[in-house]
Amino acid sequence: xxxxxxxxxxxxxxxxxxxxxxxxxxxxxxxxxxxxxxxxxxxxxxxxxxxxxxxxxxxxxxxxxxxxxxxxxxxxxxxxxxxxxxxxxxxxxxxxxxxxxxxxxxxxxxxxxxxxxxxxxxxxxxxxxxxxxxxxxxxxxxxxxxxxxxxxxxxxxxxxxxxxxxxxxxxxxxxxxxxxxxxxxxxxxxxxxxxxxxxxxxxxxxxxxxxxx
Numbered sequence: 286x287x288x289x290x291x292x293x294x295x296x297x298x299x300x301x302x303x304x305x306x307x308x309x310x311x312x313x314x315x316x317x318x319x320x321x322x323x324x325x326x327x328x329x330x331x332x333x334x335x336x337x338x339x340x341x342x343x344x345x346x347x348x349x350x351x352x353x354x355x356x357x358x359x360x361x362x363x364x365x366x367x368x369x370x371x372x373x374x375x376x377x378x379x380x381x382x383x384x385x386x387x388x389x390x391x392x393x394x395x396x397x398x399x400x401x402x403x404x405x406x407x408x409x410x411x412x413x414x415x416x417x418x419x420x421x422x423x424x425x426x427x428x429x430x431x432x433x434x435x436x437x438x439x440x441x442x443x444x445x446x447x448x449x450x451x452x453x454x455x456x457x458x459x460x461x462x463x464x465x466x467x468x469x470x471x472x473x474x475x476x477x478x479x480x481x482x483x484x485x486x487x488x489x490x491x492x493x494x495x496x497x498x
Contacts, residue, residue, distance in 0.1 A: 305377075311352055312376045318357035330362055331439030334409070341409040348406055352380065355406045362437040363398065367430075375399045382495055383407065400495045401431050408440050408461040412492035416464045419498065421446040427497070428464035435462060445469045454487040467496075 325333070337355065340346055348355075356379060360371040371379070375395055378388040379402030390396050400416055408414045418424045428444035435442045443457030445465035454473060457463055470488075477486040 308377050308380050311380055312373050314353035315356045315360070315376055316373070318353050319360070322357045322361045325361070327437075330358065330437055333358060334439040337409045338411060342411065348383070348409070352383070352406065355409075356380075356402050358438065359402050359405050359434065362434045363401065366433040366437050369395075369398060371395075371398060371402065376402065379403050397427055397431060397497055400497050401434050403493075404462050404495060405435065405438060405440060407493040408435075410492075411461060413458070413460075413489050414462045414492065415470060415494040416462065417467050417470060417494060417496045417498075418464060420466060421469075423497075424464045424466055424469075445473070451485070451487050458488050 333354075337351060341348070356371075356376055360376070364370045372395075375398060378390060378396075378399040381388040382400065383403035383406055388396075388399065390399070404414045404416060416427070418427060424446055425444055428442055432442040440462060441460040443460030443463045445454055445457050445463060446469065449457070457465075458473075473488055477488050480486050
């Protein structure tokens with residue numbers, strides 16, 4: 286890198302670097318909430334979620350404003366239920382996913398745990414969150430595993446796998462967070478479009494999706 290390029294980089298940061306700086310500030314805000322969240326009782330988690338849901342549905346705030354509170358809440362719930370605490374890099378990954386961007390992480394770096402952060406945040410308006418995995422085994426495993434966190438927080442979790450009857454599919458799609466595979470989600474969409482009556486459709490409208498690949 287020549288002198289001009291180095292000087293230019295110091296004056297004008299790349300768009301990626303500017304984005305990372307914003308994320309770093311949010312991560313700091315999440316960490317600053319940790320002490321407060323640690324003092325919560327078990328019932329406080331569900332009460333906070335209920336309050337967030339009410340405000341989100343009333344349009345009292347946008348989700349960006351409550352990322353520090355929500356992510357700190359999810360991290361503490363994960364620590365209490367699974368004895369797993371989100372690292373700063375996982376918090377950053379959650380922020381990136383919430384923004385609709387791609388977070389690339391190596392195997393073993395906790396991608397599935399990362400997804401709980403934006404999934405919880407985007408479930409608050411009760412429009413539904415889909416988490417897509419590669420097979421039925423992982424969908425079922427993750428819905429049960431990460432479901433412990435969501436249960437602690439007062440958020441319903443469902444799982445759509447093969448061999449489910451339509452009424453079971455609808456029940457799972459109506460949960461605030463639904464795990465499943467691209468095959469099941471895709472074919473349910475096609476089958477719904479062949480139904481004669483709207484009440485027979487199993488899927489709800491689409492809102493927010495995370496691909497755990």
